[in-house]
Amino acid sequence: MSMIVSFLVVTRSSIAYSRFMESRSHLATVMKSCRELIQYAVTFTRYDTTETTTKWRYSLARKTIVLLRSVVSVLEFETTGEHVWKNKVLDKREKRALTDAVGEDNFRSPMILAMFLRTTIASNVEFMDEPLHVSRELRLYSFVSEFVTGYHGLTKLIDTQFPFPLAQMTATFVFIWVYSLPAVLYNDDIAIPSLILIVFFITYGKLCFTL
Secondary structure, eight states: OHHHHHHHHHHHHHHHHHHHHHHHHHHHHHHHHHHHHHHHHHHHTTTOOOHHHHHHHHHHHHHHHHHHHHHHHHHTHHHHOOOGGGOTTSOHHHHHHHHHHTTTOGGGHHHHHHHHHHHHHHTHHHHOSSOOOHHHHHHHHHHHHHHHHHHHHHHHHHHSOOOHHHHHHHHHHHHHHHHHHHHHHTTSSOOHHHHHHHHHHHHHHHHHHHO
16 A cells, blocks of 8 residues: 555656756746847847837837736736736736737737737837848747747646546545554554554644645
């Protein structure tokens, strides 16, 4: 029984750790793509100091921040219960667009904001005297695509719950093991208060582990 419990506990811990590291990798991809997008945009237009280009850079940076904040809102929704379109970072036009396009579907909100960001990149021809070269413009688009890839990885982990058969099997075997443990330890040279304390902590750890 102890070997079976150990196998199930180690397996579940390994799966949980793998999911944690995968989610951390996707989140790092999302944040890295946002930073790289702004840095490349500033580098490509560093010699253009006109007012319209400055306005375009500001709009690009703001929409990038809004997009990143929307992802954080999606990840925190189960804890805070706050929809993306209620975030104070968004302006009235963006809130109205989100409510009209996705309603209360938080998972689709960042995709709409990503489309707005791509539109802002494409609008450089309207704000700059010398529009971005097509290769540089495609480079900026690639960061948005990288962002979307990382975001889809995060939503995949959110939608894919821990396998129920494995969770149920682990909880059942751990419960049987804890229930039968006092009968085994009672014959050992151990005081009753210590035995009760051990069983309590094992039961408490089992409940926290299986929730």
